[in-house]
Every structure is written in structure tokens, then in C-alpha cells.
Amino acid sequence: MNNKFRFLPIATFLGFAFLYVPIIVLVVFSFNKSKLVTVWGGFSAHWYGELLQDPQILGAAWISLQIAFISASLALVLGTLAAFVLTRIGRFWFKPLLSGMTAAPLVMPEVITGLSLLLLFVAMEAMFGWPAGRGFTTIVIAHTTFCLAYVAVVVQSRLSDMDESIEEAARDLGAKPVRVFFDITLPTIAPALMSGWLLSFTLSLDDLVIASFVSGPGASTLPMVIFSKVRLGVSPEINALASLMIGVVALGVAIAAWQLLKSPQKSKA
């Protein structure tokens, strides 16, 4: 018994160290003055300044943010619809197909998703003349498709946890299905919608493989620029960029955690 109690905390601690030490090292060395990234040469925010003056990185970041915003919003609508259909609408003959298609993008290797979408876009262009060329639009479509699956999973679990009797009550009192959805269901699942949107946003912002396949000349996303720089070796500028992005996420998670800790007290009162 004693033995077990020592083993578990130590194993857990080491596991978390494995997850977090690389991130911490990265953030610390982003403030390194030296151009030799791995040798400490004194504290400096120099590389952050360089980063903010790099038009290639800034341009790519702007494109990525736009793509992430549009994809996450489209994925939110489509994913919520899919989740609603799968949890609230009774049997129809292709329901297993829809269920499979919503779950499969989650585990599909990215190279396959990327290649298959590109080939589809090429075939569509040959047949219908749309999409003309590849770039912004095709990346948005690709990202919407795989983010949709994540939204569907998050919303589906919230919908199946939700007390259906409230919806039933509303229906019994004569509310139309549309009204039940907007007045009862939607407010109840709002937190899941929020996290689905945010998850989609970050996934889109982070995707390299799928975007590389379906992108065309002129539409380089941030991960594509990072990848081409990183392939040449470690760069202090990328360290600064990584630290900035990690900082934003840490802040977001802290705010979310604070809200979570606050809300149960509110509901009790």
C-alpha cells in the first residue's frame, strides 16, 4: 500500500514535468540576448522586437487569424447542427453514416485529409470552375470540415448530459421546435458552444499539414511560415513567437478557470 502511494505521485509529477519542462525552457530562452539560442547570453526582449518587425510573420499571422475566425464560426454552426441531429432527432436511414462522418475526421491522419481535399478541389475546379485556384477559401473549407467534428463531439456530450425534460416541457406548452431550440436548448449548451468555437479557432490556427495541401501561392498561413523557418534550425524569433502564443493561451485558460471557479458559487447563491 505504502509503496503504491509513493509511486503514483512521483509518476504523475514526472509526467507533468515531461509535459511542461520543454514549454518552460522555450519561454525562458525566448528572453535570451544571444543569437546562439541554446547558450544563455543575458536577459533581453530583443527578439520580441525583431518579431514585431517581421512582415512575413505578421502577414501570415493575420491570414491565419482570419481563416481561424471564419472556420471556427462555420464549424460552430455546422457542428452544432450535426450534434443536434445525432442526439435529438430520431432514426433515419443514413444516421449511422452521419455519425461516422462526424467522428472520423477526429482521428483521420492529416496527410490523408489534406490530400483528399486537395484532389477534390482540383476535380471540382476542372468540372465546375469552382473553386478557382486554391488559397484562402479552400483552407477555410478544409478547416471548417475538421473543426466541425470537434465542435460536434463537444456539443454532443453536452446535449446528451442535458435534462431533456425541460425541452419536453416547452414543447408540451406549445412552443414550436425552432423556439424550443433557441430559447431552451441553445442557452443551456452555450458553454459547450463557446469551448467548441475556441477549440476550433486554436486548431485552425495551428494546422500545418492540411493547409499546406490545400493552399495555393500567396496564401501562407502562420504554421507554414514557422515550419519553413524551423526546418532550417532553431531561431530566437520563433522562440519569442511561441512564448507569445503560449502566454495568450495561458491567460485564456486562467480566465476560463476563474470563471469556472466563480460560477458554482453564483448558482448556489
Place this chain on the structure above:
Amino acid sequence: MTEAVVNSKPFQWTAKFLAKFGLSGRGLVIAVPTLWLLVFFLIPFIVVLKISFAEAMIARPPYSKLIEPTDSGFAINFSFLSYQYLVEDGLYLAAYGSSLRIAFFSTLFALLIGYPMAYFIARSSGQWRNILLMLVIMPFWTSFLLRVYAWIGILKGNGYINNLLLSLGIINEPLVMMQTDFAVYVGIVYTYLPFMILPLYANLVKLDGSLLEASSDLGAKPIMTFLTITLPLSLPGILAGCMLVFIPVVGEFVIPALLGGPDTNMIGRVLWDEFFRNRDWPTASAVAIIMLLVLVLPIMLLQKAQDGQNQDKSGI
């Protein structure tokens, strides 16, 4: 507010208009996501399958047409060249083999590291559990590419580990860790660990503590209790976690490209090079089709594991 919209003239008109085409609100709600996924998820695979039977040629797009109009109608040119190529050139088979090997062992390592963590989190109390769980989820929200990148600085010849060990006098020459299979394993286990921990946690947290108490009251040693009760009951979680790691790792591209060496042959990388470097779309498609066939069984296992987890939920 909603009522006003529902009862408004335009809304009613739209509903009537759609009903004319046999589309009720219900039908529309089903149709929209289904059509999107059909067009942008299912049909693309059919296109890949089709192009895998074409031949590469210098054209736009760079493959031959399967059905070509001729003077007397249509000519169908099915070519198995790409598949023949895959079988005859040992490189592809070796790449499939090493992808499966790397995916298998990194799944195993992730399970060995992740299980104690998931167990500890599931057994810890309220506040701590939430904090630890958040620490597991947080890496999901940080850039995957940048977290893999972080390991380059740690593992490379003049990286942090070598600098530390050299300055402590433990080693005299830098260890070669970058561009090896070792670096690829580290990168994969590091990246996919949360995918292992979360389903394991979801399963272990439901484990009825009284079963463990009963077992120890009846005199079983902790290891016996673990092997006869905890482990068998957590099998669906283990299966789900393992498949969530194994399936994407088989097709992984970024990690072998950044951390692996020239001899780290993973099939995702082969597909990428075939497509971007050789511009051989039919061969890339054939590589993808075979990869999908290899993954059918793991995907079915995952589906089964998740159905099992869901049934547990509804059973309670």
C-alpha cells in the same frame, strides 16, 4: 424575441417555400451537415481512390484521365501502376512497417506514462483533480508545431541537455539525439500523451471505489486488486486511449520531419514527399488508400471502445 422571428412573415414564407420541395425544418437540419460532410469528407476519398488508378504525367492536373472520350465512345484507362510500384519498391513497405512499429511502441510508452497519471488524477480530490485535469488539457490549446519545435533546442548537438551534461562533466562528447528514432519517439509520446490520459481518466473516474475496498477487505494485495479489478474494468478506456494515439501517429508527418533523421521513414512523410517533391499524385493517392486500409481495423476498434464507454454512461 424568437417567437417574433418564428411568426414573422419571411420566416413562414421560407418554411412554406422549402416545404414545397419536400423539405421540412427537420429535413433541412439533417441535410445541411450531412451534405457538407458528404461533399468535403466522403467524396474526397472517392476522388483519391479514383486518382490512385491513374498514371502520373506532366500535365495540369498531373495525372491521366481515367475515362477519356475517343472517336468511338469512351476509353477506360485503369492503371494499377501506382500499386505495383508500392509493392515492388521496398521503400514503401518498409515505411509502412516502420510507421506501424513507431506507432505501436509510442502508444505503449504513452500508456505506461499516462495510466499512472490518469489514475492519480481520478483518485485525487475535488480542487486538485480540476487543476491537474486542466494541466493535462492545456497543451491541447498550445500550438502543436511549436511544442514539437521546443524539443529541437533540447535534443540537438549543442542543445540544452548536451550543454548541461557537458558542463557537469558527465559526458565528454555531445550525445547524438536529434534526427534519430529516439527523438521521434520522444516527440510523439510528448505530443499525444494528453490523448491517452483523457479517455483513461474518463474511465477510471467512474470506477466504483467500493469494489477496491471490498477487494482489499478480502485480503487482496494492492497489486492483485489492480490486476483483477482496476485493469479489467478500465479496458475500454485503455482501448480508446491507445487507438486515439495509434491512428493519427501512423500517418504523422510533422514529428518525423522535424525531429527524425533521413532514415526515419514514416509513411506520412513518404506521402508528403511523393506529393510535394515528386509531384506524383497517383502514387501519393495509392499510399493514402493503403494507409486507410491499414487503419480500418484500429478505427473500428476505437468506435467499439467509444460505444462501450457511452453504454456505461447510459447504463448508470
